[in-house]
Amino acid sequence: MAGKLKNGWKGRDVISSLDFTRESFELLFNASEEFAEGARARARARSDLLRGKVVATAFFEPSTRTRLSFSSAAAKLGASVIDLSTEVSSLAKGESFSDTLAMLDSYSDIIVLRHPSEGAALYASEICKHPVVNAGDGSQHHPTQAMLDLFTILRLKGRVDGLNYLFVGDLRYSRTVSSLLFALTRYKPGRVTLTSPPALGLKPETRSVLVRYGMSVREEQNIERSVESADVIYVTRLQKERIPDQVEYQKLKGSYRLTEGLLEATKADCIVMHPLPRTEELPTSLDASPKAAYMRQAGFGVPVRMALLSLILGVA
Amino acid sequence: MAKAMLVEKIEAGTVIDHVPATRAPMVLRLLGDPETRGYTVAVVMNAKSRRLGQKDIVKVEKLEISKAQVDRLAVIAPDATVNRIRNYRVVGKTKVEPERRLTGILRCPSPTCISSRAGEPVKSKFELYTEKPLTYACVYCSRQLSANDFLTQLIW
């Protein structure tokens, strides 16, 4: 499967982390470096790389961070942004998703899409002539988050290979977790450990994909034990909107939490990541710790998406 | 004798043997419902079989089916043999090999999959995931289906 993947970015859709090789990720991260903070970045950003291009953002599900970071990335490069999100209500009046996508395709050069249904981005890419970027579809894929997560790990830890990863929280419905796990199959991670309430374990489909790519993950219910050897701890919130049963949600609410005590038990150079927004699983009392990497992680969203847009639109 | 019940030999066309008992109608469905297109069709259901105990047999006169159609049968009749008949003689035997991709054949059971969305002109697409045991995965949501699921998810 991986053998057939191409490394280049120009004109391509971004649907799943599994569509990319390690080489494509590295091309992206090299480009992202140039857009990350610093004088050189400002010079590059001023150059209006995407002048005359139209980036459409179509969010069929609430999002602030991802939508704004795409808009910001596009604006910094001189592109115009058209946003469907505020118009979503007209969609409720009966226009099909495919008709809406065909319209957006005729108005823009690239479409950034978020949708509550799994497969929406792939389906959109079958409809649209222009590239489609998946900004989250259902509980399955969120590839650009995985890319900025990898970039964060590279920046803060200097490498992705050989580190021990611990995923904590709602691993069943979190698309950021499955997307990062899929992306890690392109690397040689050390131990990958999953700690979640039993009802929120990794979906069998996700696990089977990991097995297929030769990545072994182990489950450890005891969080005290699992934090000890981690180099990277990735925490996710309970995906309230995807848990079908609200009685179940109330039971799971507050069932896991990264406390100060747990943070103290981690390695000295361990980093804690979180795709944000957070709820009670990640108390604000941890923010002052040098191990707290989630704000820096969020900050990398814009440079990575600047690199992504320029590579796809063929100007980087 | 059971033999007497079996329909007479056909001059030309296709005989699908070793179909699991009672699945003959599904075979016809996967062949594109030749009975609705004027073809003469003979179906034997629950015939005695040494191999399967009971089996179905489907004969369609004058119809020759493509390899892709043969392979589509994998989801309901993986052990079927497909005989091509000319001049009352078997001139070719084909075994079923699972198709790489099934379009519009199986319905994805996930309610949150885009292919389940009502009012959307989207065709279900499944890709071969493993051959032994036979499983297919939804191209859109990765949901995997195995042998028992194929029967309930077949789109009629």
Ligand SMILES: [Zn+2]
């Ligand atoms: Zn599906």
